[in-house]
Amino acid sequence: MSGLLHIPSRAGIFSRQAHADLPAGSYEREVGREGFGGQATHFYHRHPPTAWSDWDGPHRPRAFDFNPLAGEPCPLEAPTAAFNDHLRLRIWKTDVPMQHLARNADGDELVFVHAGGGHLYCDYGHIEIREGDYLLLPRGTMWRLEPSSPSFLLLLEATGGRYRLPDRGLLGEHALFDPAVLDVPQIDEHFLAQQGTRETRVRLKARQRISTITFPHNPLDALGWKGSLVPVRLNVRDIRPVLSDRYHLPPSAHSTFVTDRFAVCTFCPRPAETDPGALKVPFFHSNEDYDELLFLHAGRFFSRDGMGPGMMTFHPSGFPHGPHPGAYKASMEAPRKHLQEVAINIDARDALQIPPAMASLEREGHVDSWRGYLDTDPNANAHGNADARVEAA
Numbered sequence: 099m100s101g102l103l104h105i106p107s108r109a110g111i112f113s114r115q116a117h118a119d120l121p122a123g124s125y126e127r128e129v130g131r132e133g134f135g136g137q138a139t140h141f142y143h144r145h146p147p148t149a150w151s152d153w154d155g156p157h158r159p160r161a162f163d164f165n166p167l168a169g170e171p172c173p174l175e176a177p178t179a180a181f182n183d184h185l186r187l188r189i190w191k192t193d194v195p196m197q198h199l200a201r202n203a204d205g206d207e208l209v210f211v212h213a214g215g216g217h218l219y220c221d222y223g224h225i226e227i228r229e230g231d232y233l234l235l236p237r238g239t240m241w242r243l244e245p246s247s248p249s250f251l252l253l254l255e256a257t258g259g260r261y262r263l264p265d266r267g268l269l270g271e272h273a274l275f276d277p278a279v280l281d282v283p284q285i286d287e288h289f290l291a292q293q294g295t296r297e298t299r300v301r302l303k304a305r306q307r308i309s310t311i312t313f314p315h316n317p318l319d320a321l322g323w324k325g326s327l328v329p330v331r332l333n334v335r336d337i338r339p340v341l342s343d344r345y346h347l348p349p350s351a352h353s354t355f356v357t358d359r360f361a362v363c364t365f366c367p368r369p370a371e372t373d374p375g376a377l378k379v380p381f382f383h384s385n386e387d388y389d390e391l392l393f394l395h396a397g398r399f400f401s402r403d404g405m406g407p408g409m410m411t412f413h414p415s416g417f418p419h420g421p422h423p424g425a426y427k428a429s430m431e432a433p434r435k436h437l438q439e440v441a442i443n444i445d446a447r448d449a450l451q452i453p454p455a456m457a458s459l460e461r462e463g464h465v466d467s468w469r470g471y472l473d474t475d476p477n478a479n480a481h482g483n484a485d486a487r488v489e490a491a
């Protein structure tokens with residue numbers, strides 16, 4: 099019966115509190131449904147859950163480096179890095195002003211500025227975007243970008259859907275960020291100055307196919323507007339992450355934008371846990387219902403060895419993932435007091451596909467990047483708290 103209910107059963111040696119006071123010599127693994135919000139069980143293993151010695155077959159952890167990617171003048175033509183029926187992640191590099199307008203009718207577009215930025219003009223007016231900005235463009239918005247410098251952007255389409263802010267629940271409406279920090283485009287002098295009668299092409303993406311509509315004038319000619327369906331800009335520096343001194347919070351605590359089928363979380367600089375028994379890096383876990391993408395924006399990711407800005411890991415469901423050996427060891431022996439990195443985490447409810455074109459950007463050997471654990475003698479594993487409150491059922 100307990101498999102159908104949220105009533106924990108117990109066997110053997112375990113910690114009464116997840117992610118804390120691990121039994122000495124054990125590695126914790128969380129197996130969960132519905133991401134971090136459903137039923138879950140915590141195992142306490144003798145060996146690290148990612149200490150495989152070989153992996154044969156196509157379903158595996160993968161890593162990609164987008165830094166060598168070439169530029170592309172039209173965002174709608176930017177190469178797709180991952181997709182399913184409900185999301186499409188494109189990587190867009192550009193350093194030239196768009197000579198046309200783009201209109202994505204397939205879903206809301208969440209733009210993240212990894213590098214660069216510039217002046218963006220859209221139906222709603224003019225807004226500047228810079229490194230660290232999210233810009234949420236409602237489905238069907240016409241827009242163009244004039245980059246101020248070479249730019250590297252993520253375009254995350256909520257295919258057939260829409261973004262909303264996550265439920266802040268007990269934290270209240272002003273936690274994580276106050277909605278008042280969201281900015282919207284303005285009908286300003288920059289916007290009015292670009293209006294006119296020059297012929298303008300609008301490239302329309304609908305049903306994942308591109309059509310072109312030509313106007314004898316610039317259709318970004320609004321004199322004003324009112325309403326609640328608007329683009330919004332949020333900079334990661336305005337996010338004030340929640341944290342616990344005594345408990346490593348799951349990625350879902352860092353949700354920034356959500357849809358019905360995926361969540362976009364932002365890991366921002368924050369103090370690390372200090373409680374002696376609390377884990378200081380993410381726990382090993384397998385979200386059996388979710389595929390995970392993790393893009394590093396800035397810094398050195400605290401739980402991943404050998405990952406730099408502009409890179410992304412893909413950890414589909416079906417096997418556990420977790421901290422790399424170097425990061426795990428450091429977190430136990432000399433834990434960092436403050437985390438400086440900024441990363442974008444996308445947890446998708448539906449299986450993601452990686453287009454074959456991404457193979458040239460793949461970093462070979464990611465599946466073997468946990469091999470350092472094989473050198474770990476489980477009987478010599480002093481990690482964990484010998485004074486932990488553990489019980490034998």
Ligand SMILES: [Fe+2]
Nearest residue numbers: 383390413419
């Ligand atoms: Fe994960």
